[in-house]
Amino acid sequence: MSSASSSPSAVATFDPTPSVARSGNVVITTTRSVPPGVGAIGLPVGPKGPVPRQLGLDRATLVASGFEGKVGQTLVVPRRDGPSVVAVGVGDSAALDTARLRDAAAAFARAAGKQEQLATTLADVGEVAAGPAGQAVVEGVLLARYRYGALKRETPAAALGALTLVVGPSRAAAVDAGAQRGRVVANAAQLARDLANTPPGHLTASRMGEVATAVAASSGLAIEIFDRDALAALGCGGLLGVNAGSDEPPRMIKLTYRPARAAKGGGHLAMVGKGVMYDSGGISLKPTDAMHASMKMDMSGAAAVLSAMSTLGALGCRNTVTGFLMCTDNMPSGSAMKLGDVLTIHGGTTVEIHNTDAEGRLVLADGLALAVEDEPDAIVDIATLTGACMVALGPGMAGVLGNDQPWVEQVEAAAAATDEPVWQLPLDKRRYRKLLDSDIADVKNVGGPYGGAITAAIFLSEFAGDVPWAHLDIAGPMKVDADDAWRSRGATGFGTRLLVDLAMNFSAPVP
Numbered sequence: 001m002s003s004a005s006s007s008p009s010a011v012a013t014f015d016p017t018p019s020v021a022r023s024g025n026v027v028i029t030t031t032r033s034v035p036p037g038v039g040a041i042g043l044p045v046g047p048k049g050p051v052p053r054q055l056g057l058d059r060a061t062l063v064a065s066g067f068e069g070k071v072g073q074t075l076v077v078p079r080r081d082g083p084s085v086v087a088v089g090v091g092d093s094a095a096l097d098t099a100r101l102r103d104a105a106a107a108f109a110r111a112a113g114k115q116e117q118l119a120t121t122l123a124d125v126g127e128v129a130a131g132p133a134g135q136a137v138v139e140g141v142l143l144a145r146y147r148y149g150a151l152k153r154e155t156p157a158a159a160l161g162a163l164t165l166v167v168g169p170s171r172a173a174a175v176d177a178g179a180q181r182g183r184v185v186a187n188a189a190q191l192a193r194d195l196a197n198t199p200p201g202h203l204t205a206s207r208m209g210e211v212a213t214a215v216a217a218s219s220g221l222a223i224e225i226f227d228r229d230a231l232a233a234l235g236c237g238g239l240l241g242v243n244a245g246s247d248e249p250p251r252m253i254k255l256t257y258r259p260a261r262a263a264k265g266g267g268h269l270a271m272v273g274k275g276v277m278y279d280s281g282g283i284s285l286k287p288t289d290a291m292h293a294s295m296k297m298d299m300s301g302a303a304a305v306l307s308a309m310s311t312l313g314a315l316g317c318r319n320t321v322t323g324f325l326m327c328t329d330n331m332p333s334g335s336a337m338k339l340g341d342v343l344t345i346h347g348g349t350t351v352e353i354h355n356t357d358a359e360g361r362l363v364l365a366d367g368l369a370l371a372v373e374d375e376p377d378a379i380v381d382i383a384t385l386t387g388a389c390m391v392a393l394g395p396g397m398a399g400v401l402g403n404d405q406p407w408v409e410q411v412e413a414a415a416a417a418t419d420e421p422v423w424q425l426p427l428d429k430r431r432y433r434k435l436l437d438s439d440i441a442d443v444k445n446v447g448g449p450y451g452g453a454i455t456a457a458i459f460l461s462e463f464a465g466d467v468p469w470a471h472l473d474i475a476g477p478m479k480v481d482a483d484d485a486w487r488s489r490g491a492t493g494f495g496t497r498l499l500v501d502l503a504m505n506f507s508a509p510v511p
Contacts, residue, residue: 016198016211018150019190023142027162028183030123030134030176035164038083039115040076042108044090044125045069052121055085062087071100072485074111086111088122096126098136099419105140106486109160119164123175130171134178135185137165139497142186143486148197184314185500188307189493191215195303196478196491200278200296205243205251205327208275208299212253212306212325220313226252234346234370238362241343241353243328245282245336250328251275252366253302255309256321263318267377267508271309271499272367274360274383275302275327282330282356283338291387297491298360300478301382302327308499319506324371326363330356342441346370349462352441360385361445361459368463377508378407378468381460382495383475388452389425390476397421398477398494401457404468407509411470414502420494422472425454433458468509472498 034041043052047069051059056077067075073089088108090096105122112118118141123133145160167175195203195211203211209225216223228249231240236252243250253275276298279286286292302325309323337343341353343362346369351362360383371379389399400415400422402408408424415422432455435447443462447455457471477494480487
């Protein structure tokens with residue numbers, strides 16, 4: 001074990017996480033009335049029922065303007081002497097939930113443009129409970145206003161300075177508590193976005209170790225960083241094999257959160273994140289296309305684990321959580337791993353390489369094997385793993401597979417609660433495990449051209465042993481090409497909020 005080695009000065013002085021500092025400075029308050037100085041006020045309007053008097057427009061005028069009250073619709077009404085008023089569609093009140101409320105808050109934040117001080121009554125509408133409503137509105141506003149501008153001379157938009165949630169007195173305390181949770185969770189998602197959006201020359205595996213050290217210090221996490229020599233001593237042949245073609249050294253970063261007071265019925269959750277800082281494909285070189293340019297985001301799984309764990313102390317998580325960030329880049333060179341090579345994963349399993357672009361499962365294999373030795377009650381891994389999953393499910397949701405159905409259902413519940421959707425695919429070993437058979441090793445790292453998301457998960461299951469385990473393939477939703485509700489263009493930070501919810505509500509699966 002060792003601390004991260006020094007990086008070139010241009011990289012060492014670069015802060016890849018500017019958005020967290022900006023959003024952390026936003027003043028978030030809950031009041032009964034709109035304070036002075038606000039630039040825009042968001043008022044919820046459904047497709048039926050009364051129109052807020054403050055809007056100054058009747059239903060007929062709204063309809064004539066093309067505003068029907070659907071979720072995500074907005075209509076800005078400028079005022080000569082005072083803040084602009086924004087009609088914000090919330091849809092049918094009977095169907096309003098936290099996901100729709102988050103989307104509506106995001107639409108308001110975007111409609112308000114560059115206004116630095118916002119106020120809204122969105123947290124006081126419908127039947128959504130006060131705490132979740134406050135959290136959803138804050139998440140929607142902060143995440144919608146996200147822009148990665150670390151390398152621009154000028155920031156892309158005016159930073160949000162203040163957000164006021166206007167609610168009735170009976171809901172104020174609970175809305176405020178939810179709003180503060182929302183800030184913590186939104187900051188974590190912004191951290192994940194910042195890391196994934198950062199160019200690979202500025203965020204190497206070594207630099208990721210430095211960032212994780214800073215995050216751990218500010219979040220009350222224990223941290224251990226393993227360099228190349230320490231990884232060799234551990235026998236982490238998967239991570240070292242992927243790293244073999246790179247001039248940048250690898251890092252395995254282990255984070256541990258232990259609660260001051262453990263929950264009754266809680267337990268120990270392990271999270272393993274793929275941290276391929278840049279994926280060229282190795283010898284199996286990727287084509288030069290738009291997706292290749294996005295391979296700086298191939299560490300989104302590790303970013304999600306780090307960011308989620310940064311919230312646990314602030315949110316009072318009562319479960320023990322261990323995170324493994326498996327960090328390297330995957331480069332072609334004279335020393336790179338070759339097709340036909342055999343690697344030995346931590347614990348002794350041998351893997352024959354048939355595609356060097358199927359590298360994520362190799363680094364995760366070491367992480368899973370190490371996590372099992374910690375004897376957790378359950379493991380979840382998260383990775384931008386396969387294009388096959390994106391082909392199957394599109395860019396809007398992740399795939400989930402696992403060896404324990406009740407544990408998979410806990411993951412699905414967290415996905416539903418955070419509107420980070422997943423769809424379960426079958427872990428059908430009876431039909432597909434034979435595709436991974438190797439003539440000279442215990443297993444191959446690929447299983448042929450079909451069912452790639454499934455065979456990749458079957459490969460990973462070899463290293464989870466008998467521990468309840470779930471795998472999240474987030475290749476599709478790792479990024480969006482255009483703003484979409486609270487998902488801002490670029491890296492989405494998908495999985496961060498899901499993992500936070502999973503850790504907070506974790507219940508050890510019953511054997």
